[in-house]
Amino acid sequence: MSENKLLVTFSPHIRDSVQTDKIMLNVIYALIPAIAVSIYYFGFFALKTYILTIIFTLAFEALFLKIRGRRITLDDNSALVTAILLAMNLPPASPWWLILIGSFIAIVVGKQVFGGLGQNPFNPALVARVFLLISWPAQMTSWIKPTPIIENFNFDSVSAATPLSQAKTELISNGKILTEFSDASAYFLGNIGGSLGEISAIALILGGLYLIYKKIISWHIPVSYLISFLLIVIPYWLFFPDKSLSPFIHLFTGGLMLGVFFMATDMVTSPITKKGQIIFGVGCGVLTAVIRLFGGYPEGVSFAILLMNAFVPLIDYYIRPKSLGEAEKV
Structure with a gap:
């Protein structure tokens, strides 16, 4: 007669109904005040950076999940959080090609090559930021002067140091x-x-x-x-x-x-x-x-x-x- 053996493992042992998509949504909610402030002060430049980063990041996530033969899981919102955090680590007037490369590094190099969500040892957005900072320091340190959107509706920028x-x-x-x-x-x-x-x-x-x-x-x-x-x-x-x-x-x-x-x-x-x-x-x-x-x-x-x-x-x-x-x- 075989004995039933108990598997001794480390905690946690309590399961929770909270799912990844809900956790990521709460992170996005928490970022809304900072997103709103950045759009208020940088207007068109901030909107462009956020939109392009989200588009490029989600596209790379879907593409490389497809290449790996995995189910496309954009609905878990993890790639969306990475996109927003990456955008927040970029200068407001970042050129589109810098955003494209950063999105690739964050998703592919910082996340997918390690096996995807939950298996990456380094924060993907920071991997991209450091890579861009070392590779293109001039573009990554080109700051512009904040101008409240209600005072300035043009697309010109004025340089300003941090x-x-x-x-x-x-x-x-x-x-x-x-x-x-x-x-x-x-x-x-x-x-x-x-x-x-x-x-x-x-x-x-x-x-x-x-x-x-x-x-x-x-x-x-x-x-x-x-x-x-x-x-x-x-x-x-x-x-x-x-x-x-x-x-x-x-x-x-x-x-x-x-x-x-x-x-x-x-x-x-x-x-x-x-x-x-x-x-x-x-x-x-x-x-x-x-x-x-x-x-x-x-x-x-x-x-x-x-x-x-x-x-x-x-x-x-x-x-x-x-x-x-x-x-x-x-």
């Missing part, structure tokens, strides 16, 4: 930061130059709080990311005020809020356990601060998150819950 890029340029040229950025409201409301997803801190914070409220993400990564980041930036600013922007500017400019709430918390590419998420968040915060303060790039969020993505399997291996039915070690 606070982080301007400070980095002055630091490299003069050994100190000469410009003072005093308009705090601009950082919150979005009236600054930058990529589509980094101009309004308040819009991104609201979206992030919505995701935490809906339990799509937990607080562990965002809080540990921000605290570890500030623990490096604040002392450095206190000791070297002429070589660093204030912590306030560091906190609310650049891609930090987008990365903290929407990129680092990606379920596929972040740790499973709460302790692992805290370690992951601390790593992201430390790397972001180090790259911003001492690296050649003014922004470090994308590089930091991708580097920590590579450590996720190791974190999950060493920081994992006890197996169901496992006895305590004496």
Whole structure:
């Protein structure tokens, strides 16, 4: 007579009715305030970038699922979320060919070559952003001045530097930061130059709080990311005020809020356990601060998150819950 054996596995053991498409829809809902702000300040340029990115990304997703002989699953909304996040990592006036290449890299190189949804080790949108930044730095750092859509209905653009890029340029040229950025409201409301997803801190914070409220993400990564980041930036600013922007500017400019709430918390590419998420968040915060303060790039969020993505399997291996039915070690 054969014995029935129980399979001892790691948690979680509770099934939930929440499906991928609903989770992704909630992420899209959370991004709506930031999308609206970017369209308000960049008008036609923002709309063009969002529309082209969505079209190209969904097309590549469907094409390569077809090539692989898999069912076309655009209705799970994962490719749509990748498209929006990629668009938010691009300059408003990005040329169409840059968007096309970025969409290909995000879907094919960042996702499909690893087996598709749930199997990619790196955030697809960030893979595309870093690839484009390294390959075409001029196009990826061509910022335009934000102009409220109600004040400007033409398609002309005026160049404008971001606070982080301007400070980095002055630091490299003069050994100190000469410009003072005093308009705090601009950082919150979005009236600054930058990529589509980094101009309004308040819009991104609201979206992030919505995701935490809906339990799509937990607080562990965002809080540990921000605290570890500030623990490096604040002392450095206190000791070297002429070589660093204030912590306030560091906190609310650049891609930090987008990365903290929407990129680092990606379920596929972040740790499973709460302790692992805290370690992951601390790593992201430390790397972001180090790259911003001492690296050649003014922004470090994308590089930091991708580097920590590579450590996720190791974190999950060493920081994992006890197996169901496992006895305590004496």
